[in-house]
Amino acid sequence: MKIKKLVVDSLQEAVEEVRALYGSDAVILSTRIVKQRVIPFFPFPKRSKLEITVGIPDKEDFATELKKEESLYQEISRLKENLKEVMELVKKQKVEREDVIRDNLEGEYSIRALHLMNKLINRGVSKDVAQRVVESACGYDFELKRLDLKGENLESLMEGFSKSLRLVENFPEEGFSIVALLGPTGVGKTTTIAKLSYMLKAMGKRVGLITIDSYRVGAVEQLRTYANIMELPFRVADTPYRLRECIGELSSLDVVMVDTGGRSQYNEVRMKELIPFFAKLPSLKAYITLGANTEERVQYEVIEGFSVVEPSGLIFTKLDETGYFGTMVNVAYRTQLPILCFTTGQRVPEDLVMASYEYLAKIFLEAV
Ligand SMILES: Nc1nc2c(ncn2[C@@H]2O[C@H](COP(=O)(O)OP(=O)(O)OP(=O)(O)O)[C@@H](O)[C@H]2O)c(=O)[nH]1
Numbered sequence: 001m002k003i004k005k006l007v008v009d010s011l012q013e014a015v016e017e018v019r020a021l022y023g024s025d026a027v028i029l030s031t032r033i034v035k036q037r038v039i040p041f042f043p044f045p046k047r048s049k050l051e052i053t054v055g056i057p058d059k060e061d062f063a064t065e066l067k068k069e070e071s072l073y074q075e076i077s078r079l080k081e082n083l084k085e086v087m088e089l090v091k092k093q094k095v096e097r098e099d100v101i102r103d104n105l106e107g108e109y110s111i112r113a114l115h116l117m118n119k120l121i122n123r124g125v126s127k128d129v130a131q132r133v134v135e136s137a138c139g140y141d142f143e144l145k146r147l148d149l150k151g152e153n154l155e156s157l158m159e160g161f162s163k164s165l166r167l168v169e170n171f172p173e174e175g176f177s178i179v180a181l182l183g184p185t186g187v188g189k190t191t192t193i194a195k196l197s198y199m200l201k202a203m204g205k206r207v208g209l210i211t212i213d214s215y216r217v218g219a220v221e222q223l224r225t226y227a228n229i230m231e232l233p234f235r236v237a238d239t240p241y242r243l244r245e246c247i248g249e250l251s252s253l254d255v256v257m258v259d260t261g262g263r264s265q266y267n268e269v270r271m272k273e274l275i276p277f278f279a280k281l282p283s284l285k286a287y288i289t290l291g292a293n294t295e296e297r298v299q300y301e302v303i304e305g306f307s308v309v310e311p312s313g314l315i316f317t318k319l320d321e322t323g324y325f326g327t328m329v330n331v332a333y334r335t336q337l338p339i340l341c342f343t344t345g346q347r348v349p350e351d352l353v354m355a356s357y358e359y360l361a362k363i364f365l366e367a368v
Pocket residue numbers: 184185186187188189190191192213216219260261262263317318319320321343344345346351
């Protein structure tokens with residue numbers, strides 16, 4: 001922008017002159033009253049005039065601006081092109097993966113069966129597990145001379161899962177049971193206990209809550225709040241002895257849910273702390289709680305770490321935070337631990353789904 005100064009008689013004149021001289025883009029930046037000699041070189045008389053400072057936008061400014069914008073657009077379209085290439089690559093890789101399976105197994109399975117296998121693989125199920133699941137839903141088709149799915153995708157997947165994965169069948173158990181949730185920090189143990197307690201109460205079961213988590217600030221209050229809302233008896237047990245006392249106090253109920261503090265599987269001391277709490281506790285069902293969005297390798301480490309207490313099964317939380325449900329299938333298949341339930345969001349009590357082969361099949365077929 002160029003700056004010019006003009007001396008005029010009035011503001012009205014200034015506006016007109018600026019417009020006439022520099023066009024409509026020019027702007028008056030400031031004004032100042034100055035005294036000017038009426039006759040040049042004679043000190044007197046003097047009269048008041050208006051000095052104005054005018055800003056005139058450079059023609060080049062606009063051009064540079066335009067150029068900048070143009071290069072920005074070019075950059076965006078270049079990025080778009082790159083993104084397109086990446087997407088193409090991903091698609092190609094998928095097809096290549098499919099081809100690998102086709103090459104290896106084409107002679108053995110029908111196209112339908114291979115297609116279902118690929119659906120599983122693309123959502124993170126390992127090849128060997130996917131093959132095992134689909135194979136167990138297949139029968140030999142003499143016409144095709146290949147293994148073919150016995151039913152439609154949904155029924156086949158349900159059958160395949162039912163033959164390869166275990167689910168907890170009798171929850172809650174008949175009579176008195178203690179249900180403890182163990183797992184890493186923040187996976188959703190306390191929230192899941194609240195959801196399960198609500199469900200059990202709605203089923204007409206008498207439920208009590210105990211927390212042994214006096215480690216984290218606010219942990220006791222978190223569970224106490226849920227207990228108050230649901231009007232359930234609540235106890236805090238900070239020692240293994242006190243836990244047994246609390247269980248004794250609540251033994252006339254059907255289910256006692258025990259919440260534990262989250263801990264890292266790498267912290268051996270914190271892991272071993274769990275042993276005296278749960279060792280030789282009759283009617284105990286301990287469930288390892290895993291985030292479905294956690295890397296598969298880490299999930300095995302978590303299971304190994306928390307197996308200081310004999311696990312009765314697995315709970316998968318935060319299904320709403322991943323699209324790769326295959327990890328859960330791999331973990332449940334390889335450990336052969338039964339799945340109790342899934343959680344699908346933060347809402348208590350809504351976001352809880354008890355494990356079923358139908359639900360598992362549906363999430364892979366995007367039918368939920
Ligand atoms: N998106 C999502 N968030 C969840 C789910 N379940 C629990 N959360 C959230 O995860 C956070 C931790 O939940 P908590 O229940 O306190 O987890 P925790 O395992 O008891 O945590 P610690 O006791 O500290 O180990 C909270 O913000 C929950 O609302 C779920 O299924 N999906």
